[in-house]
Amino acid sequence: MAQLQLDTGGLEETAFASEPGLLLARANADSIAATNEALAEFGLRVRSFAVLAAAAAASRPTQRELAAFLRLDPSQVVALVDGLERRGLVRREADPGDRRVNAIVITEAGQSLHARASRAVAGSRDRQLAALTPAEVTTLTGLLAKIVRSRSVE
Amino acid sequence: MAQLQLDTGGLEETAFASEPGLLLARANADSIAATNEALAEFGLRVRSFAVLAAAAAASRPTQRELAAFLRLDPSQVVALVDGLERRGLVRREADPGDRRVNAIVITEAGQSLHARASRAVAGSRDRQLAALTPAEVTTLTGLLAKIVRSRSVE
DNA sequence: TATTGTTATACTCTATAACTATA
DNA sequence: TATAGTTATAGAGTATAACAATA
Numbered sequence: 001m002a003q004l005q006l007d008t009g010g011l012e013e014t015a016f017a018s019e020p021g022l023l024l025a026r027a028n029a030d031s032i033a034a035t036n037e038a039l040a041e042f043g044l045r046v047r048s049f050a051v052l053a054a055a056a057a058a059s060r061p062t063q064r065e066l067a068a069f070l071r072l073d074p075s076q077v078v079a080l081v082d083g084l085e086r087r088g089l090v091r092r093e094a095d096p097g098d099r100r101v102n103a104i105v106i107t108e109a110g111q112s113l114h115a116r117a118s119r120a121v122a123g124s125r126d127r128q129l130a131a132l133t134p135a136e137v138t139t140l141t142g143l144l145a146k147i148v149r150s151r152s153v154e
Numbered sequence: 155m156a157q158l159q160l161d162t163g164g165l166e167e168t169a170f171a172s173e174p175g176l177l178l179a180r181a182n183a184d185s186i187a188a189t190n191e192a193l194a195e196f197g198l199r200v201r202s203f204a205v206l207a208a209a210a211a212a213s214r215p216t217q218r219e220l221a222a223f224l225r226l227d228p229s230q231v232v233a234l235v236d237g238l239e240r241r242g243l244v245r246r247e248a249d250p251g252d253r254r255v256n257a258i259v260i261t262e263a264g265q266s267l268h269a270r271a272s273r274a275v276a277g278s279r280d281r282q283l284a285a286l287t288p289a290e291v292t293t294l295t296g297l298l299a300k301i302v303r304s305r306s307v308e
Numbered sequence: 309t310a311t312t313g314t315t316a317t318a319c320t321c322t323a324t325a326a327c328t329a330t331a
Numbered sequence: 332t333a334t335a336g337t338t339a340t341a342g343a344g345t346a347t348a349a350c351a352a353t354a
Contacts, residue, residue, distance in 0.1 A: 006222040006305070007218070007219060007222055008219050008222045008223040009212065009215050009216065009219035009223075010212050010213060010215070011208055011211070011212045011215055011219060011220075011223040012223070012303065014208075014211035014212050015211060016207050016208060016210075016211040016212075017211075017223075017299070018295050018299060019207075019279070019295075020185075020279055020282075020283060020291065020294065020295050020298070021185045021189055021200075021275070021279055021282075022204065022224075023295060023298035023299055023302055024178060024181050024182045024185050024298065025182055025185070025186070025200070025204075025224075025225070026224070026225050026302045027178050027182075027298050027301055027302050028178045028179055028181075028182040029225035030225065030301075030302065030305045031174075031175045031178050031179070032179070035175055045320085046175075046179070047320095047321080050176065050179075053170050053173075054165055054168075054170060056170075057165070057168035057169060057170040057171075058163065058164050058165045058168050058170075059164060061163050061164070061165055062163065062335080062336095063335070063336065064161070064334090064335060064336085065161060065162055065163035065165060066165075068160040068161055068162045069162040069163075069165040069166070069171075070176075070179075070180070071179070071180050071183035071184065072321095072322085073322065073323065073324090074335075074336065074337085075322095075323085075324090075336085075337070075338075075339095076321080076322075076323095077336090078336065078337055078338085095335095098330080098331070098334095098335085099329080099330060099331085099335095100329065100330045100331070100334065100335040100336070101330095101334095101335060101336085102335075102336070121175070125173070125174055125175055128174075128175075128301060128305070129174060129301060130304065131300050131301055131303075131304035132297060132300060132301060136297055136300075137174065139293060139297065140174065140294070140297045140298070141172050141173075141174050141177060143286060143290055143293065143294045143297075144174070144177035144178065144181050144294070145171070145172060145177055146285050146286060146290075147181055147184075147282060147283055147285055147286060148177055148180045148181050148184065149166065149285075150284065150285035151160070151184045151282070199343085201343095201344080216312080216313095217312075217313065218311090218312065218313085226344095226345085227345065227346065227347090228312075228313065228314085229313085229314070229315080229316095229345095229346085229347090230344080230345075230346095231313090232313065232314060232315085252311095252312085252353080252354070253312095253352080253353060253354090254311065254312040254313070254352065254353050254354070255311095255312060255313085255353095256312080256313070309354100310353100310354080311352100311353085311354075312351105312352085312353080312354095313350105313351090313352085313353105314349100314350080314351080314352100315348105315349085315350075315351100316347100316348090316349085316350100317346100317347085317348090317349105318345100318346085318347085318348105319344100319345080319346075319347100320343100320344080320345070320346090321342100321343080321344065321345085322341100322342080322343070322344085323340100323341085323342075323343090324339100324340085324341085324342100325338100325339090325340090325341105326337100326338085326339085326340105327336105327337075327338075327339100328335100328336085328337075328338100329334100329335090329336085329337100330333105330334085330335080330336100331332100331333080331334075331335095
């Protein structure tokens with residue numbers, strides 16, 4: 001694992017360093033880098049894993065729902081589902097009631113890979129959050145969920 | 155302002171929706187989109203604004219410090235500083251003690267633009283955090299700062 | 309030898325518009 | 332007319348390696 005010496009000079013002590021938007025960007029950059037590293041051995045990246053995990057967690061989400069939930073453009077979901085489908089990890093199932101709609105269904109192979117990959121992701125996440133107590137993690141996720149969901153109803 | 159109808163189906167109620175990494179990604183995506191929109195009239199984007207704001211907040215940060223602080227590659231800082239310098243918003247000043255090092259110094263024009271742009275950014279940030287009480291905002295920024303800074307010492 | 313900044317390059321991610329098939 | 336998904340394309344963001352100047 002790369003040992004990074006991050007000398008940020010006096011920047012950490014400025015008021016700008018406490019800006020929520022900046023902190024979100026920095027925390028997210030760290031999360032993506034660490035998670036991509038953890039996912040490499042499974043041939044996944046953050047975004048493809050997110051689609052797989054959403055298909056594993058929810059009942060037959062549509063591509064439109066995945067796009068809205070993951071903050072992706074619908075055209076990006078096409079490419080991500082293509083990749084997963086080629087590997088036999090998910091499949092598209094046309095909705096009988098509305099044949100424009102594709103439900104994304106995880107396969108057995110997808111569930112198996114997801115189970116292993118999500119353990120690696122959890123380990124990476126735990127390392128990133130190691131400075132927080134379990135109660136603080138709960139608080140953090142609760143506050144993030146509150147602002148993310150307020151956006152969903154805008 | 156675009157009125158987005160975000161139908162996320164049942165995904166919001168899954169355990170995956172409470173994953174910190176996912177919440178960070180979603181909150182950050184919302185923050186970047188809203189902030190870029192707020193910055194458009196100033197000819198800035200999130201990353202160029204961040205460099206400008208860091209130069210405004212800190213005393214003569216080096217490009218290396220900016221890269222570490224903003225989680226950017228040093229080569230990206232080159233391009234961002236180039237853009238700001240062309241517009242006369244910052245200037246590079248070689249360190250007399252170590253002539254490899256460039257300190258980034260904000261100009262008067264840079265300070266003036268930063269003052270106006272940061273008001274727009276603050277408005278956008280307040281809208282994103284409107285669902286939280288002031289105390290919750292303080293808690294959120296404190297927790298994010300804790301995990302971001304724990305990474306800095308890794 | 310090591311480090312700062314730079315250049316070049318390729319890859320990933322994001323945004324937009326236009327198209328199809330269904331509704 | 333409107334919507335889900337698709338295609339194509341361009342632009343923005345990120346990662347890597349190699350180089351010059353300096354330490």
